[in-house]
Amino acid sequence: MNKKIQSYSSFFLIPLFVIALVMAVPATAASDNAKTADQAEITVSDADFNQDVSGRVTDASTGEPLVGVTVMVRNTTTGVATDSDGMFELRIPEGGQELVVSYIGYVTQTIAIGSQTVFNISLQQDIAMLDDLVVVGYGVQRRSEITGSVGIVTPDELTPTSFNALQSLRGKVAGVQIFTNSGAPSGSNRVIIRGTGTINASTDPLYIVDGVAMEGGIQFLNPNDIASIEVLKDASATAIYGARGANGVILVSTTRGGTDGAVNVTYDNNFSLGRMAGRMDVMNAQEFMEVQRIGKANVPLWRPGFTDTSINYSLDPDLFDGSGNPLYDTDWQDAATRTAFSQDHNLRIQGGTERSSIGAVLNLTQREGIFLNNYMNRYSVKVTYDVQPREWLRMGTNMTYSRIDENHIEEGGGGQDVRRTIIEMAPILPITWPAGTERAGMYSNSTHARSLTLEGQSNPVHRLMEDTRLRERNNLFGNTYIAVQITPNLEFRTQLGLNNERYEERRYETRTLIATGGFPDGRAAYGSNQVFYWQNENFLTYQQDFENSRLTAVLGASWQERRFTSFFQEARGFPDDFFSFNNFGAGTRLFSPSSNAFEWTMNSYFNRITYSLADTYVFTFTSRLDGSSRFGADSKYGFFPSAGFAWNASNMDFFSDIDFIDLLRFRTSYGVTGNTEIGVFNSLATIGGGTTLIGGGRESTSFTTRLPNPELEWEKTYQFNIGTEVSMFNNAIDIELDYYYKFTKDLLLARPVPATTGFTTILDNIGAVSNQGIDMKITTQNIRTRDFFWTTTLNFNYNRNRVERLGAGGEDIFPGPNWVSGSQTILRVGEPVGNFYGFIREGTWSTAEAAQAAARGFLPGEAKRSLDRTIIGNGLPDWTGSFINSVNFKQFDFLLDFQFVLGADIMQQFLHTAEDRMALTNGLRTQLTNAWTESNQNTMYQRIRHQPLAGQNTQADSHWIVDGSYLRANLIQLGYTFDPSVVSRLGLASLRVTASVDNAFVLHSSDFKGHDPEATSWGGNIHAQNIFFYQYPRPRTFSLGARLQF
Secondary structure: OOOOOOOHHHHHHHHHHHHHHHHHHHHHHHHHOOOOHHHHOOOOOHHHEEEEEEEEEEEOOOOOEOOOOEEEEOOOOOEEEOOOOOEEEEEEEOOOOEEEEEOOOEOOEEEEOOOOOEEEEEEOEOOOOOOOEEEEOOEEEEHHHOOOOEEEEOHHHOOOOOOOOOHHHOOOOOOEEEEEOOOOOOOOEEEEEOOOOOOOOOOOOEEEEOOEEEOOOOOOOOHHHEEEEEEEOOHHHHHHHHHHOOOOEEEEEEOOOOOOOOOEEEEEEEEEEEEEOOOOOEOOHHHHHHHHHHHHHOHHHHOOOOOOOOOOHHHOOOOEOOOOOEOOOOOHHHHOEOOEEEEEEEEEEEEEOOOEEEEEEEEEEEEEOOEOOOEEEEEEEEEEEEEEEEOOEEEEEEEEEEEEEEEOOOOOOOOOOHHHHHHHOOOOOOOEOOOOOOOOOOEOEHHHOOOOOOOOOEOHHHHHHHEEEEEEEEEEEEEEEEEEEEEOOEEEEEEEEEEEEEEEEEEEEOOOOOOOOOOOOOEEEEEEEEEEEEEEEEEEEEEEEOOOEEEEEEEEEEEEEEEEEEEEEEEEOOOOOOOOOOOHHHOOEEOOOEEEEEEEEEEEEEEEEEEEEOOOEEEEEEEEEEEEOOOOOOOOEEEEEEEEEEEOHHHOHHHHHOOOEEEEEEEEEEEEEEEOOOOOOOOOOEEEEEEEEEOOEEEEEEEEEEOOOOOOOOEEEEEEEEEEEEEEOOOOEEEEEEEEEEEEEEEEEEEEOOHHHOOOEEEEEEEEEEEEEEEEEEEEEEEEOOOEEEEEEEEEEEEEEEEEEEOOOOOOEOOOOEOOOOEOEEEOOOOOOOEEEEEOEEEEOOHHHHHHHHHOOOOOOOEEEOOOOEEEEEOOOOEEEEEEEEEEEOOEEEEEEEEEEEOOEEEEOOHHHHOOOOOOOOOEOHHHHOEOEOOEOOOOEOOOOOOOOOHHHHOOEHHHEEEOOEEEEEEEEEEEEOOHHHHHHHOOOEEEEEEEEEOOOEEEOOOOOOOOOOOOOOOOOOOOOOEEOOOOOOEEEEEEEEEEEO
8 A cells, every 4th residue: 555645543533532622622712711710611600690781683774673693792602592572681791891793694793791781783784795705716705806606605505404515505506507316325416517518528516625626526525514605607716726627616615613702512413204206107917917918929920930829827836826817016116115214413513712713523424225225324523723823823724534334226327226126027026935935035036937038137125135235435634724924915825635535345246146247156346446635735815905996816836636546356156145245265256356546646826816996896817827747748737817807886976876776796707717637647658468379378468559649638618707796675686697608629539540550549639519508596585574584596597508519520429328229329510418319209110001111120019210310309408497485484484495407308218128128027007008009009109029129129219208307396394493581491592493305396297207307327427417227216305303502
């Protein structure tokens, strides 16, 4: 093992470290305020209090009382929350001098107490305030000085019941599409910001967590620990990240320690039950046997001379009674799934002052999948510490350790995994054979039906219980910084970030399984990956306020390195299942191990200059010079500039007479960003190896397998953006609207080369794709009264994608997935990415068309298709968005979150097996009820037959394509916040409880026959969006949760 890669033995010391730090919090807070230990303790003695105060907190604009406002005595743990009338009463401890009044969405106030005993406090709304600070690359900016397109998500907007941080972001930012690839507990997501801008590289955005770049997403993060998420969408916002910013940037800030002098403890829990939300309509045992009988009777149509057209039920007395009726009717969707229980516990401790703060977060999450024996457990601990030992010096650290254990199920694009077999397994089979039968106690499989010719399959319950796939993922992530205030206007900051991850998987398939790889003799496998990533960034920030203007400049350098190693070992042929994956030597066939290792490095130089004139005109200039080891020797460095301009029109003098407009500003930007995610060695020649006979002996040989391209470089995106922000009627209506145009060129494609080179192609930068569209967000405060507050937010994006170039000849490209028979997608100049490719199904051949059918090699009852393949649909949506309503009535709150997709198609790839391969497996009920018969010839459904398909029948056609638009009730939640006077008797500062339903319902086309119209079956394949083979269904989840603050 590489010595530079950290050992994981130190991980187990972290919980002890956290406990020590948590215990030290009160002492830290007390020492910073020069208090004695006795003064720092929380007691109920009246001697510690010297003054009673009371008051009322109202909205400064409406005069309405505010419920749940936090009123704290500064630098103490004493505080209350306002009641339903906005009133509070508080006893001031000895030494208390100031009140801190805070409320989400309002400006925090600090008020001197003095001798005053009654306070009437008016809070100003902080909604869409221009002077809010927004996290951007390498610092923060005033909202009034942002010239780019930035989507901002606060913790209150994140879905509280979500395990996955990306799932909680769904529908919150216009232009950000988050697709669920799987409903499994640790299921992955695919994120696209403003359309697909590549063909062979990754579409994933760049994730920055507390300043550290992350590869592979942020699934390991605890959503309860997120303080804010900013999504950078245009070039003015993303160019500071240069060659890694073309797909957009998602900035995640996590919570830090406290600064109010008190120790704040928050405990969140959530308990949920989930069930399969969408069932596929499959045949029962009687219907399955009817298809078997019809299929057997029709065999002579395809096999002339075949006479054995009846089913010999006597071969299977354990399956049929004397009359041929099935003894079992197993619903495999029910048998293989369950009501899944999940729980989530999160404890956050924060303490300290503005000079020294500390925080710790502990998380335990246990989630069952809806499939049997599928589960995921996550354990994480995080520690933060920030200190300012001198006025000119600040430093801090943030370290998170997480571990995820799971038993997952196979989720490939094809094959006999349980997602498929719950639909195709014969319902006439029992889960296990009962006592008194030949195979008593054994799991059934399809080969046990002797009277039928079925495809070999293990039943899904058997596979779930005896195909063990244990994964363990350990992650150590952190960031340490030092900031030096060189002058009042100039700060230097250096920070070191790391992400160290180890992944292991242990698998064992028992000897009785009908394995997908054709080895029913036991199979053990072990695989591991190790990733070590570090980055060091150093930058200067200069800020200067002039008489009528403001200048902010950032100048810095960055170094990054990522190392990856992997190992895989497999063994088969076990005499029994005793050792499982614990003794590979017990297998009779031990395969040669394989391993892999690579690394890449980057170094970069960046700057950003922002100039604001009279708080009205803002100019931003950003650039980054990136060097990467991924690219050719002649193209190591790339330069990525951008420029932006904003006009805060509502600050103009003539706007003072326009009362109904609170804010009006316009933004525009143009710039260049890059995409480095093209693989590590694509610019280099690759070497293959083998053996050959020389002089009668076998010798090792090596040979070139790919031509090098020293000029290979990054894909570059040129983006123009123009937008506006409007706030009207005292912030009752807020509108953000952006138009963008993205042109991405130098896409990596295979370019033909002369045959004299010994090769046919070389990888080169020759393709181009464009995206243009609209992002819009509308927020309205529909009702604002004392007891009732209702807001509505509408997010939507329209995007139009187009392939602009595919090399000099512009020939069509067929990128896959290549399942069954050839590619089922096509890339064509002038068309969007994601086009489905196949035949047009015109219906079925009728008996009147027997001669025409015969000329084409078909019989009446078979599908009538076009002669040639063509574009038959597209999987990318035109419109995506969300519609969210939030209502507060006294102490109740209600959230209704809808998400919608319009204009996408779905390819139901599963129809190849569930509908067209009749009698070999079970399938959809439509293959019986809608099938072609002599009396039902005007149908799209083929005649029932009993043999494998061939030719066009294995190809995609338009019958597989349906409208993929849908409306989903993503979250319905009801909450209640208890009156402070009640919870204070329990020793709590606040208590809130919630009940929610996740994925309550989905409205979609009745032609869609799958589980859920969102998830793709092909993971991160950018060309397979909305191609559905079989899915891990997304569950419908009912949850109860609580938040307790001490």
